[in-house]
Amino acid sequence: MEPQIYDVIIIGAGPSGLSTALHLHKYRPSITSSLLVIDKAAFPRDKLCGGGLTSDAEVLLNDLGLDINELPNTTSENILFRSGDFEFAFSNSNQHTLRIIRRLEFDLWLNKKARQRGITILEEVVVIDIDPTENFVKVFTPTTTFKAKIVVLAEGSNGTLTKKVFPHRKVKKARLIEAISSSKNDRVRSDSVFDFSPIQNGLDGYFWDFPSPANDGQNNCVGVFDANTHHKTPRSLSNYLFSNYPDFSKQIKREEINGHPILLFDPQHRNQAGQILAVGDCAGADPLFGEGISFALGSGHYAALEIVESLKKGDYQLNNYQQRIIESPMGRSLFIRWAISNILFPLRWKICQFFIWKTLNGIVRYLATNHILGWAKKVKSPIEGL
Numbered sequence: 001m002e003p004q005i006y007d008v009i010i011i012g013a014g015p016s017g018l019s020t021a022l023h024l025h026k027y028r029p030s031i032t033s034s035l036l037v038i039d040k041a042a043f044p045r046d047k048l049c050g051g052g053l054t055s056d057a058e059v060l061l062n063d064l065g066l067d068i069n070e071l072p073n074t075t076s077e078n079i080l081f082r083s084g085d086f087e088f089a090f091s092n093s094n095q096h097t098l099r100i101i102r103r104l105e106f107d108l109w110l111n112k113k114a115r116q117r118g119i120t121i122l123e124e125v126v127v128i129d130i131d132p133t134e135n136f137v138k139v140f141t142p143t144t145t146f147k148a149k150i151v152v153l154a155e156g157s158n159g160t161l162t163k164k165v166f167p168h169r170k171v172k173k174a175r176l177i178e179a180i181s182s183s184k185n186d187r188v189r190s191d192s193v194f195d196f197s198p199i200q201n202g203l204d205g206y207f208w209d210f211p212s213p214a215n216d217g218q219n220n221c222v223g224v225f226d227a228n229t230h231h232k233t234p235r236s237l238s239n240y241l242f243s244n245y246p247d248f249s250k251q252i253k254r255e256e257i258n259g260h261p262i263l264l265f266d267p268q269h270r271n272q273a274g275q276i277l278a279v280g281d282c283a284g285a286d287p288l289f290g291e292g293i294s295f296a297l298g299s300g301h302y303a304a305l306e307i308v309e310s311l312k313k314g315d316y317q318l319n320n321y322q323q324r325i326i327e328s329p330m331g332r333s334l335f336i337r338w339a340i341s342n343i344l345f346p347l348r349w350k351i352c353q354f355f356i357w358k359t360l361n362g363i364v365r366y367l368a369t370n371h372i373l374g375w376a377k378k379v380k381s382p383i384e385g386l
């Protein structure tokens, strides 16, 4: 018997891969039996991440009929933005500003929700290569070769397949380190801090401090995001954390610090080649904050729309995907974040940072409220009869 040719194979069962699968199921339930998700990991699997969900991520989850309150989480009423001595609080008028979950639980929860809707997920199967032919894409694992009309790359920031499909991309990767402080101390509080003071010391980024859910109360999640785009000073981010924030050495042991890169969004990157498209981190995460979960969920929505329309037409070339993303509220938010990161990070002199944060405070708030956050509310529901 001829092996099945799947309509869609998704490589990676993180938030972007499962969002694509869940949106495909939502927009065209009949596709479910011809949809396969493959992940090399066994779930529950952890992913180094602060677990901060913005309201955009919550809007997208709600639209999928998923209630994040089923998971242990903690919320921050305010986000405190800092630069040097300057600080301002950003809050949502009628709800929390940030919700923090643990990725181990979040990704397992998404996995279970997808399975409950009939989506097949193969775990502990690594995709070693893909090969597009005229009519379908071959997906190679060590034991089986699958075939699909369309393949979605959702393999995260360290994927090797993305490099193969988009060999000419000039990739920029941010460096991040993070540690969870479980010590019960007086720093436990509910606001989340984004401290951009490190820019003045030549770092393209910020230092964060979130509350994080713990089984017996609350932990703190601290870390450093270095977009690594303008200042390429080789330095240890751990040393940076300890020398600039000596308080941490009292709460966090060096060996508890872990690092992971993030592939950054660039408006010039192509994320579609023939019948293959990229979502989530392998398409590029936010270059200003390194926020990736909402964009992983959002790109799953746009990928599903593109795929459903292509399957309907019987043309699997997905040629509108790039334009669809660029013109979307999500694409505009990513573009604005990219533009701001290119202004904010190179201007490392104290006077410039003071001017941006203090004098332009109204503009900073306006951008944060209207363009950086809140894009998911503007995402258009698909047309009837999709």
Ligand SMILES: Cc1cc2nc3c(=O)[nH]c(=O)nc-3n(C[C@H](O)[C@H](O)[C@H](O)COP(=O)(O)OP(=O)(O)OC[C@H]3O[C@@H](n4cnc5c(N)ncnc54)[C@H](O)[C@@H]3O)c2cc1C
Binding pocket: 011, 012, 013, 014, 015, 016, 017, 038, 039, 040, 041, 047, 048, 049, 050, 051, 052, 053, 054, 125, 126, 127, 128, 154, 155, 156, 157, 159, 160, 161, 176, 177, 178, 223, 259, 260, 261, 262, 279, 280, 281, 282, 285, 290, 291, 292, 293, 294, 296
């Ligand atoms: C330190 C740190 C802190 C962060 N904090 C935040 C935060 O607070 N808020 C936020 O929004 N974002 C944060 N991010 C970014 C966020 O973690 C990512 O944007 C998000 O995980 C992207 O989801 P994804 O589905 O694209 O990729 P991933 O979550 O990386 O999932 C990719 C999946 O693909 C699988 N895979 C890879 N290769 C293969 C293969 N060849 N075959 C089969 N399976 C494969 C992997 O096993 C994995 O399960 C942080 C990132 C870091 C590094």
